[in-house]
Amino acid sequence: MNTGNARVTLLLAAVLLGAAGCAPGGGSTASPAASATSASAATAITIRDFGYGAPLVVPAGAALTVTNMDSAEHTVSADDGSAFDVEVKGSGGTATFTAPSKPGTYAYHCRYHPNMHGTLTVR
Numbered sequence: 458m459n460t461g462n463a464r465v466t467l468l469l470a471a472v473l474l475g476a477a478g479c480a481p482g483g484g485s486t487a488s489p490a491a492s493a494t495s496a497s498a499a500t501a502i503t504i505r506d507f508g509y510g511a512p513l514v515v516p517a518g519a520a521l522t523v524t525n526m527d528s529a530e531h532t533v534s535a536d537d538g539s540a541f542d543v544e545v546k547g548s549g550g551t552a553t554f555t556a557p558s559k560p561g562t563y564a565y566h567c568r569y570h571p572n573m574h575g576t577l578t579v580r
């Protein structure tokens with residue numbers, strides 16, 4: 458009888474150890490780095506094929522980076538003429554500007570190509 462009980466105890470211990478060993482492997486699914494990357498991309502404008510891309514929503518006073526993938530030089534110029542106005546050299550050139558501190562929707566254009574239009578929303 459004593460010997461039998463000892464075998465049962467050993468079996469239980471083995472099962473418990475096995476279950477505990479499995480737990481850490483099943484828990485590693487989250488990847489927080491992905492969300493951090495998309496958050497920083499929200500303050501970037503990429504000009505491509507004479508377009509500014511999707512409308513952008515940024516916090517007031519955010520630092521914005523503009524990258525110009527076209528060969529032509531472009532500008533990011535607020536339609537109101539004063540909120541922001543930067544030139545961006547072509548072929549991967551970059552420029553930075555500060556989003557307005559006053560919340561609102563700011564339409565902008567390219568001074569060289571008046572058919573280019575974009576929208577920046579400040580919250």
Ligand SMILES: [Cu+2]
Pocket residue numbers: 529530531532567568569570573
């Ligand atoms: Cu342009």
